[in-house]
Each structure stands twice: as structure tokens, then as C-alpha cells.
Amino acid sequence: MFRRYPATMMRQSTGKLVVDVFTRGPNRTLSPVPGATVVVRERSNGTRQRQPVEALTTNDSGKTEEITLSAPPVELTQEPPQEQPYATYDIEIQAPGYTTLLIEGTQIFADTTAIQNVTLEPPGEMERQLNEIFIQPHTLWGSYPAKIPEDPIKPEPPPTGFIVLDEPVIPQYVIVHDGVPDDPNAPNYWVTFKDYVKNVASSEIFPTWPANTIRANVLAILSFTLNRVFTEWYRGKGKDFTITSSTAYDHAFFYGRNIYDSVSTIVDEIFVNYIKRPGYRQPLLTQYCDGVKVECPTWMTQWGSKNLGDQGLDAISILRSFYGQDIYLDTAVRVSGVPASFPGYNLTIGSSGAPVRTIQEQLNAISNSFPAIPKVRVDGNYGQQTADAVKKFQEVFNMPVNGIVDQPTWYRISDIYVGVTRLAELV
Template structure:
């Protein structure tokens, strides 16, 4: 039985989830100001329940929306644990976009990014339909594979070291489906999308960490072994649950998952004496059983009991599973300084940070200009706070590991755009 948001609105105290939408240009990935978003229930598209506008950063204010009871996402249930909403997005000079089936869970914030295409004489209309969550819908079972791939096959190409890629190429279907479209997706965005599609963001934080680590390790195994390219395909990974993870084009992600990915994105799982990331396969553990693999519901129950992420992972994959760190992060010009930057910090790393924040203003003009003097003062702190707010990071004004690499990522994107203009 599906959750009925209209009935929930009629109750005195419906559970609520939060929503924030960012609207960007698909060509330059820059914010679109004054875009209009009409929000409706997916089951009742004629009744607009909210109308929002984006600010100079392309963002709407955070709003609350009715959601099913929290307990629906805490145990396997016949009741749909999330409410579904439709967003109709319009902006002058751009084609309109509908996103249907966006998920709102209780007590967490859904983050929806919408990329609009420039208007054309044909007046095309975009419509993205988000399919059911993998824990609620029916999807093919994972076809078992060896968790460690042989490296001695003649002609096989593998990377010389574990590298976090800047992008992965996602084939949106089974590997042999020539009609499926390929999408270029930033690695972190890909992991956030998959995790939001495979587990519930309401689960314990250590359960989320364990599942994110498993998803990243599996993905980096595909990258490291060039698995599909060695088979003659032109993509990194697929969206088919029979072969890989479920990735959903255009879906919303959740803040609790996004923060964990930003914290852990350079990590993967390894075993002693094995160079490659482990192909960490898993299943839900309810409709499908998978001995010696992690089960998603099982990981949730261990998180409820206070297990840490590595304890959860070792419970399923064995005691010789370890968390490792990639040797390189592709596309990042200079690495993390090794310490947080805050008021009073100075030197080359602060100067680099200030230059990059000023460059990012090309795409995000609402960011304040920063004096490039190598001294982390109040002006730099203010710009960092605004940056963190725009990109859904904890607003501390301190450049920690996740903030540093997000600044690098956005800087690379903005400066590449400038080179093309």
C-alpha cells in the first residue's frame, strides 16, 4: 500500500521531511536565478502545494513537506516509506523541466539538483521520472562475481594504482543494451545518487558509512580493473542491479548521505596483500539472501546496536577487511594540506584557497570577493561559510577535508568553463 500524502495532510501531526532545490544551467553548471518551481504530489499533479523561486545561488529556501511515519523506513514494510513529489521547473531562456517521483523521507533533508537546457526553437520539454527505491521496488538480483579480479589475463588493462576518478561513465541499462544512454557523472555525485537509491537516509550514521564504503569500493574496483572497457564497452559501470548498483538519472539525494560521502570519498575497502579495491557485493537480506555478502537490512540492525562502520563490514565480509585510501584524486590540482584552515592560519595554502574562491565567483557571483593575502581572516571565513551553505556542507567557516576538496572540485569546473568561453 502506498503512502497517501493527501490524507497525511489532513492529520494533525504528519511526519515531515525537508527539501531544498538547486537549479543550474546544464551547459555551464552555473546557478539560475529567479527560476520558478511548482511542487505537487506525484499522485495529484494538478494541485500545486508550494511555489518557490531560486535566489542568486540558484537555490530555493528549505521547506518542509509531509512524509510517511519514520517507522516505515526502519523495518521492511508493505507501506511506502517515502512520499513522492513532482517538481515543475521553469526559467526564462531555458526549456522547462519536470521531475516526477522525487522522494521525501521524514526527518532528513532531500537535496534536488535540476539542470535546465538552454531554450531552442523546437521548444523541447524535459521529463525525468524517478523509479521506485531499490528497497521498495522490484529489481533484478545481483549476479554473483568474484570479489577479487584476476590480474594475469593476457592483454588485460588495469590501472597502476588506485585513483579516485573525477568522472565515471554510467551506462543506464544492462551492459549489452545498445539503446541505453551513457551519462558522464562526477564520482562523488554518482556515489551519493547510488547510496540514496540503495539505502534509506533515515538509518543510523554508521550503517550509512558502511554502505557508502561498500558502494565506493565496488565502484573503484570497476575503475581499477577497467572491467567494462576490457570487454569492449565505452563506459565505467552500469545502472543495472543485476551487474552493478542502481543509479537513477536526475534523482534527489539526502543530506545525511551527502555528508558521509564527502567525508569518506577517497576511501575504499581492501584485504591484506590485495592491491585492488574489493568488489563488495550486497543484497537487501529480506527478499533476496546472499551468504557472505553484506545485507542492507542486516547492516541497519547492526547500526541500531551501536556497531561501527568497520564492525558492520567485518561482520559480513570477514575480519581481514580494512579501510584504505586512494593514492590519487583525479582532477584535483593540489592536495589537502593535512590540517584544517581557520582564523589565524596563513601561508601558501590559504593564498591558494583565496585565489580559488575568487575564481569560483565567476560562476557564483553571490559569493563575496576575498583579499588574496595568504591570511585567513574574517573575510575569508565569510566566503567559506557562504560556499559551504551553497554546496550543502556544514556551515562552520573552517576549511576541513570535505570543504577543501569541494572547493577544488568547483574551482576545476569553473576554470574549465572559463577556458571554453
């Protein structure tokens, strides 16, 4: 039914896939699409196979069951690949009352779970009538323009200049220009900040790499992006976007592509952090290259970071190996677009007070759209009922399931609460 890759270490290599299907209602509020049909077909030599690998149906949360798919051996991702180190599959999503969407080229790596988020629109209402998405090759496999070097520290004008923030703040959205800066025909996409970082990291590094390597690369992506936000780099040039999808200028961003659980978990953990040099307010413009197809002696190299992760270095040590020993990590003073900031401590059974009440109220609002998440008493006391609702939320939204509201869970609940009650879009 689908290609059998050569077995490595006496086992067949496989990866996993889950598809989450959403739509946007009045005021662009977020809701799941239950009962959608999701058909998965393998691509071979760039051609879609006629025979489906799987035909799935979404549950009340808009989620398919997790399926196992054949993939090349994970060893192909541990050194610069000589053959494509991931399998590609096409995913067709149909639901009554919605435009059929075809995603071509979802990338499946061995020993990793791919998460394909999908947003369906009623007929005639899709942005630019988009009903087909083609995911470009991963940057460590395909050919893309090298980054044009820039000064990593931008001028910081006085308050009357373009910088409108005293300290870096995590934005709710970034506006991604899907092309080079001066292409007037390239579309702009509004993408939530964390979803943007997850997209870039999934496009530019392999999800099978050591966790500290992924963490170091995510911090570089975060810092670079926040520099663009903080300095209003493109706004100051008269543009109407935050950042581009061109690797020559910024990062690779592929609209509609899948992400990976290993990447998503780390982004959720550290999205409020960024890299700085002493004496500067702005996040460091952390430029990098792969270090194989392109060399960049004063920047981080992705394959070099992988080798250091293999040696057991932590993320900040990896980063200092490339950007210098004086860099350090800082934390954004505020996260935009959320009703309340993380209280600074985890909420678990026995916790009480206003933060618990906030989470209970938000979970109940989310439950109106995602009924698999049970309603809870809003009493400010974190009991088993609240813990069970948190566990279900974590399961529905592809998070580690432990029933504890830590910082990643707090902000994910906030994101979805904002999504189901006001303006939001998962990309």
C-alpha cells in the same frame, strides 16, 4: 492541500526539500540560474495533483528556500516496509531562455532534507531532448533484479594488461551505462564520481538509518565502484563505459534523482576511502543485497547493516561482520581532476600559507558565478573574511556550515572551482 499521514508520537511527519538549479555555459562551465520558477506538486497513487504545494523562485545562487513537505512516519523506514515509506512529489522548473524540465517522483523521507539538483539547457540543446525525468522507486521498496554473483577479487594482469594504474585513484568522472551491459540503445551518462556515489546510496539505502550504517554502505559502494574503475572491467570487454545502472550487474543509478543531506555529508567525508583485503592492490568488489527480498549469505545485507548500526557498531565493524575480519580501509593515492590535494590538515582562522592562498583564489573564481559568496583578499592568511566566505560557500552548496576548510570542504570547493572554470556537470 497535501496528504496528511497518520501522526506518530503525537506529531505530523515531515521532510524537507531544497532545489538547486544550474546551467552549463560555454565550454560546459557551471553557473546558477537565478529567478527560475519551481513548482512542487504532490503525487498520490501515481497521479500528479493539480494544486501546487509550493511555488518557489531561485535566488542568485540558483537555490530555492528550504520547504517542509508531508511524508510518511519515519518508523516505516526502520524495518522492511509494508507500505511506501516516502512521499513523492513532482517538480516543474521554468526559466526564461531554457527548456522547461519536469521531474516526476522526487522522494521525500521524514526527518531528512532532500536535495534536488537540476541542470537546465537552452531549447534544442538538451541531451537527447530530455525535458522530463521520472525517478524510479527506491530499491528497498520497488522490485529489481538480484545481483549476479562475481568473484570479489579480479585477476590483476601485468602492467601491459588492462589495469593502467598502479594504485587506485579517485576518478573525476564515471561513465554510467543506463541499462544492462549488452544493451546498445541505453544512453551513457558522464557523472562526477561523488555525485554518482550519492545517487546510488540515495537510491539503495534509507537516509534515516544510523550514520554508521550509511557510512558502511557508502564504503561498500565506493569500493565496488573503484574496483570497476581500477580493473577497467567493462573497458576490458570492449565497452565504452565504467559501470551500469543494472542491479543485476552493478548498482541502481537513476539519472536526475534527488539525494539526501545525510548521505551527501558522509560521501563528502569518506569518498577517498575503500575496502581492501591483504595482499591485493585492487579495492574489494563488495557485493551486497537487501537480506529480505534477496538472501546473500557471504555478502553484506542492507537490513543486516541497519540492525548492526542500531546496536552501535562502527562502520568497519559492520563491514567485517559480513566480509570478514581481515578487510581494512585504505585511502586513494590521488583525486583526479582537482588543482591541488587536501593539505592534510584543516584550514581555520589563524592558518596561513599556500593552501590558504589556493582556497582564496578558488573562492574568488567561484564568486564570479555565484555572487552570494563574497570576494576575499588573496594574501595566504585565513582571517574572518575568508571564514565568512567559506561559510557562505558551505551554505550555498548544502554542506555543514562552520567556516572551516576540512577535507570535505576542500574538495567541494575544488569541484565547484573546476566546474565554473572548465568542464563539469552536477547530476
